[in-house]
Amino acid sequence: MSRHFDQAQGLTEEHDPATHEFVFNQTMLRIKDPERALKFYTSVLGMTLIKRLDFDEMKFTLYFLACIPPERLIDWSNDDNQRIVQTFSRPAMLELTHNWGDESDDSVSYHSGNEQPKGFGHIGFAVPHIDDACERFESLGVEFKKKPNDGGMKGIAFIKDPDGYWIEIFTPDRLPDLLGGRL
Structure with missing residues (x-):
């Protein structure tokens, strides 16, 4: 019996036990203006900011967002270290990365991946x-x-x-x- 639910070239049947507890955790998008992006993702799409990490020396901030029903917010720790563990243990998060100063730099824009050269979709x-x-x-x-x-x-x-x-x-x-x- 195959471990895959469909067929395609390149699949392997072997499932290395070392990968059994791997979790697809995040997709990262670079953002120009965190205020504008966070308003969109939290207001329009209802996501919750579960962790913000500032890297002062490297001048960037990471924002980790997830879709969490209001009744499940109580499952999240107020302890900073425990919330870091929770953040990096859960599936399907969006990481928004802001390089400081981009918001006021007119030369900065990001490629959606849907124009040439195509990539991310x-x-x-x-x-x-x-x-x-x-x-x-x-x-x-x-x-x-x-x-x-x-x-x-x-x-x-x-x-x-x-x-x-x-x-x-x-x-x-x-x-x-x-x-x-x-x-």
Whole structure:
């Protein structure tokens, strides 16, 4: 029996026991203006800042955000060291990196990865109801790259954060119908 749920060239069946407790922890995006980016991610997408780390000598700050339901906030420690352990133990966090001074440097901008040369593409958020979420994003003035009914792939949207990074928005329950012809 395969350890993979699908097939593709390059997969290995061997699962080294040394990797059994590995956790995919974070994706990092560079940001120009932390105030603008944090407002977007905490207000528009509802993320919670769980840890901020300032590196004075190297002049940068890291902001670690996660989607945490309000009732689960009590699970997080007020002890700084314990929260560092919690932060770096959990899956699926967003790390925003701010190099000090970028916010006032007009020559600084970041490549979204969707223009040439292409590379990084997007991060994704599952939402309960894509149409309701997109109506809310629109009312908040969020920039869309693609609305749910645009383009060839209906039912997913892409919004942009303040630095131009693309964020895919989708409703998991709708994906089987959307992707049905590709299964």
